[in-house]
Amino acid sequence: MGLRYGTGAEVLAGLDFRLAPGSFYFLTGPSGAGKTSLLKLLYLAQRPTRGRLRLFGEDLSEAPRSALPEFRRRIGVVFQDFRLVRHLSAFDNVALPLRIAGQSDREIEGPVREMLAWVGLADRASARPPTLSGGEQQRVAIARAVIARPELLVADEPTGNVDAAMADRLIHLFEALNRLGTTVVVATHDLSLIARVPGARLMRLENGQLADPTGELRHPPTNLAAEAGR
Numbered sequence: 098m099g100l101r102y103g104t105g106a107e108v109l110a111g112l113d114f115r116l117a118p119g120s121f122y123f124l125t126g127p128s129g130a131g132k133t134s135l136l137k138l139l140y141l142a143q144r145p146t147r148g149r150l151r152l153f154g155e156d157l158s159e160a161p162r163s164a165l166p167e168f169r170r171r172i173g174v175v176f177q178d179f180r181l182v183r184h185l186s187a188f189d190n191v192a193l194p195l196r197i198a199g200q201s202d203r204e205i206e207g208p209v210r211e212m213l214a215w216v217g218l219a220d221r222a223s224a225r226p227p228t229l230s231g232g233e234q235q236r237v238a239i240a241r242a243v244i245a246r247p248e249l250l251v252a253d254e255p256t257g258n259v260d261a262a263m264a265d266r267l268i269h270l271f272e273a274l275n276r277l278g279t280t281v282v283v284a285t286h287d288l289s290l291i292a293r294v295p296g297a298r299l300m301r302l303e304n305g306q307l308a309d310p311t312g313e314l315r316h317p318p319t320n321l322a323a324e325a326g327r
Contacts, residue, residue: 098148100134108134109305112148116249116282117298121275123291124284126302132284133177133253135302139282140174140251141165153248170197173247173279175255179238181226187213187237188222194245212240215270217263232258239267243274250274252283256290268293 100109109131116122124132137143138150141157149158152168173194181190188209195205213219216236226234235258242250250271256264264287272294275281282300283290291297301308 098138098145098150100131100138100143101146107147107305109138109145112307114300114307116280118280119275119278121272121281121294121297122283122300123294123297124282124300124302125286125288125291128286130302131305132302134305135307136174136251136253136282136284139249140172141169170194171248173242173245173250175235175239175242175250175252177253177257179226179234181234181237181241183226186223186225187218187229187233190226190237191240191244193241198245208244209240212244213237216240216267232260232263235259236263236267239270243270246274246277247279250279250281252281254285255283256285256287264290265293 098109098112099107101107112135124135126132134143138145139152141152144150144158149156151157153171155168157165157168182193185193191212192205192209195208210219210222213222216239218233218236218240221229221233224233226237229237235255239252239255242252252271255271256267259267268290271281271283285291291299
């Protein structure tokens with residue numbers, strides 16, 4: 098599988114890999130190696146210009162655009178630039194995936210409040226993104242990505258704007274989600290994060306090519322809130 102933008106050289110070339118369901122991966126590599134481009138393939142913002150891409154058992158390389166939103170709803174994404182809806186409160190940003198899934202305000206209230214408390218923003222629920230710091234926006238973006246327990250979570254430098262204590266807390270949240278069965282892919286420059294997740298697999302990109310992932314599979318239990326609260 099390969100990816101190029103326009104008529105330029107391929108930014109990703111010769112990719113041939115499979116993500117084991119329910120596994121936790123760290124994606125590393127130098128700046129410019131293609132990490133963000135690989136993540137874009139995984140959350141269907143780009144499709145390969147060469148080769149095939151299968152997600153959730155379906156070949157999506159040439160699927161009609163109208164079919165992609167259904168698959169994207171099964172993916173949680175933490176973007177480097179957050180991509181929060183500026184005119185919505187932190188609460189409503191986090192609630193978006195649940196509302197799109199058709200849940201009522203009554204069903205949404207408790208889980209969203211609990212998630213905001215977990216990421217340290219219980220007192221900022223009514224704040225809009227322009228009034229939040231970069232680290233606070235990052236935490237809202239992470240809460241939004243995990244609130245609906247996606248089948249695949251893709252995170253691009255998710256701890257880059259928070260302190261070490263909050264980074265630990267967020268990684269624990271990703272671990273809890275992973276134990277519930279979500280496949281997690283975290284792109285990071287912070288190699289110290291890898292040691293915090295026993296059994297995580299490591300994928301390394303260099304010059305648009307991917308090294309073989311290593312590590313052990315993880316085993317899913319049952320309750321995200323309980324697991325994250327350990």
